[in-house]
Amino acid sequence: MPVGSGTDVPAEDVLAEIAADYRLRLADGGTEPPLRGLKLVRDHRLGAVRLPRELGGAGYTVPEFFDHLIALAAADPDLAHILRIHYALVEELQLKPKRPGSDRWIAVVAEGGLIGGANAEQSQKSVGGNNRDTRLVATADGLRLRGRKFYSTGAQFSDYLRITAQDDDDSPTAVVIPVNRAGVEHLDDWDGIGQRQTGSGTTVFNDVVVEADEVFPLGATIGVNRARGALVQLYLHAVAAGILRALAADAAALVRGRRRTYTFATVDDPTADPQLLQIVGEIDAVAYAAQALVRAAAAELAPALEAARGTGIDPELEAAASIAAARVKVAIQEPALRAASRVFDAGGASAVQASAVLDRHWRNLRTLFSHNPTIYKARVLGDIAVNGADLPDSSFF
Secondary structure, three states, X not given: OEOOOOOOOEHHHHHHHHHHHHHHHHHOOOOOOOHHHHHHXXXXXXXXXXXOHHHOOOOOOHHHHXXXXXXXXXXXXXXXXXXXXXXXXXXXXXXXXXXXXXXXXXXXXXXXXXXXXXXXXXXXXXXXXXXXXXXXXXXXXEEEXXXXXXXXXXXXXXXXXXXXXXXXXXXXXXXXXXXXXXXXXEEOOOXXXXXXXXXXXXXXXXXXXXXXXXXOOOHHHOOOOHHHXXXXXXXXXXXXXXXHHHHHXXXXXXXXXXXXXXXXXXXXXXXXXHHHHHHHHHHHHHHHXXXXXXXXXXXXHHHHHHHHHHOOOOHHHHHHHHXXXXXXXXXXXXXXXXXXXXXXXXXXXXXXXXXXXXXXXXXXXXXXXXXXXXXXXXXXXHHHHHHOOOOXXXXXX
């Protein structure tokens, strides 16, 4: 399937180019962001795959989108992660009833533009709440945005930013502004152990001018639009599934390329060693299971997203999607981390050389799983199973 409206380039060809660029960046130390990959995303309008064809997109269904996302993450997990907020906004723009300005930003997406954003603040005591220190202030000279965000994944690589803030009435709101507007400062201070080239550091807003038509009201969907929350949560685990796919390929290549073994191994040829083959088989099975779980949850997410686009938010469908996404997270975290560690048992001492960069899989997975910690998800799922409890009153779940 072509990846964007107006192009006949198959998705697999674009993904192959992205994967080749990722390998080059790894070989060069992995210190450069995926600028080539981002150009390919814009040129082939990967950011528009979830727009209907009549709006200039590729018309991907929800399951098709998640299959595409897993493949993208297998090619370059940093690039896939960078696009997370963009894809979430694409869904938000199509929510019924439409918010003011939605058509304007849909046109930007259809043309290949990327809309990043930032929500989290390190000053927030309760992560995921809707009370923020960033302010949208009405002054004598017009609206001004003031504040500081962290975990600004993808912000510096986007064309526009969706930023959440509190207005003068202390109500949560959002604005969409150009990434390079005067007063917007991107700090390259992300020092996470994984997902290192996602630009997930600080964005500062120093009295940034905001036009009235750039205000993006959040309306009454705060804490209700669970499907968007489920999307951004399941998205992370689709990235994890892509990482596991790449891990399984690396594990197989590692054993296939081994020329040495131990004097007390059961066979002389590593490719026939039953213990090494078992490790590779277990990693392959975890990768398969993660992909299957993401696909199953995507099938439960699809009705909620389609309803939100067609007739408006359906609370029951939204809740089912949110629970499905949480189950995926709880189910795959430990097997995934174990698989990423087991690859070293398949490779021996040479596998721990820094030049092999096999540690990147564990680091990237551990970083992804640190979003919205699993222990809280598991406790809520248990409360639902035992007591029929309601979901937390937050779309952040």
